[in-house]
Amino acid sequence: MKLLPKLKKYRTRRIIAAIAIIGGLLGFVIANPNSYESIIQPTTEAKTDTTSTPATDSDNSASVILEQLEIKGRAPKTGYSRDEFYSGWPKIDGCNLRQIILKRELGDSASLADDNCTVISGEFDEPYTGSHMIFYQKTDLSNGLQIDHVVALSDAWQKGAQYLPKETRYEIATDPLNLLAVDSKTNQGKSDGDAATWLPPNKAFRCQYVARQVSVKYKYGLWLTQAEHDAIAKVLETCPNEPAIIDK
Numbered sequence: 001m002k003l004l005p006k007l008k009k010y011r012t013r014r015i016i017a018a019i020a021i022i023g024g025l026l027g028f029v030i031a032n033p034n035s036y037e038s039i040i041q042p043t044t045e046a047k048t049d050t051t052s053t054p055a056t057d058s059d060n061s062a063s064v065i066l067e068q069l070e071i072k073g074r075a076p077k078t079g080y081s082r083d084e085f086y087s088g089w090p091k092i093d094g095c096n097l098r099q100i101i102l103k104r105e106l107g108d109s110a111s112l113a114d115d116n117c118t119v120i121s122g123e124f125d126e127p128y129t130g131s132h133m134i135f136y137q138k139t140d141l142s143n144g145l146q147i148d149h150v151v152a153l154s155d156a157w158q159k160g161a162q163y164l165p166k167e168t169r170y171e172i173a174t175d176p177l178n179l180l181a182v183d184s185k186t187n188q189g190k191s192d193g194d195a196a197t198w199l200p201p202n203k204a205f206r207c208q209y210v211a212r213q214v215s216v217k218y219k220y221g222l223w224l225t226q227a228e229h230d231a232i233a234k235v236l237e238t239c240p241n242e243p244a245i246i247d248k
Helices: 062-066 097-109 138-144 153-158 166-174 184-190 203-220 226-236
Strands: 052-054 119-125 131-135 145-149 179-183 245-247
Touching (some): 097 119, 097 145, 119 138, 131 138, 138 145, 153 166, 166 203
Antiparallel strands (some): 119 131
16 A cells, blocks of 8 residues: 655644535535534435534533533443444435545545445645555545544443434444444544543644534433533643533
8 A cells, every 4th residue: 555654744724615516416515624514314314404523612612512421431332333324425416425434534635436435545744643645546545544423322321322222223333423434454543432541643733633522412312421521521631721522
């Protein structure tokens, strides 16, 4: 696999890309990792009537939202499987959600196959490691990147999701707010860890990472363990104004 890493500091803020209408093919495409518009509803139809944006009011900082989350112990993992959330990436107007997320991350550098969906090459600043990654062909992308659930599905299951309707669990698994394209090896190291057991090696991204976890858990009413709460709070001490991501 021809990956040419060159370490550089991952930007802690990225400008939210505008949502572009593309000839009715996708309905819209998210063009930036900090664009948090929900792509699909449980019916897999495009959601176009609501938007999500980083909160700018200090009352909606991740630090403030963190204190609104319930703190409890883990529920049993009994009964968990990914199929309790979803059985695979859904399609939106014929395009696989994985490919949509890849295009969002790679932005203008993404080259598409003839189907106008499949990403076959591109480059971007990978958030978990801070490395700049270049992909020359589709196999490079397949081997080098995975789509991570920022709040792992197993973690979500043990912190409230098992008590939610299956339709809501489906939303958790397919919500772009909870999805990032990341380095495969690093993602495997994360596994289903929460912030108490795993944080990105790239320290410059940790504020955004825990803010996104807080935002997902707030959005879907999931709880935290005390250790998880304390780990997130410690990160946010270094960036007290880091915004949460809320629906408007």
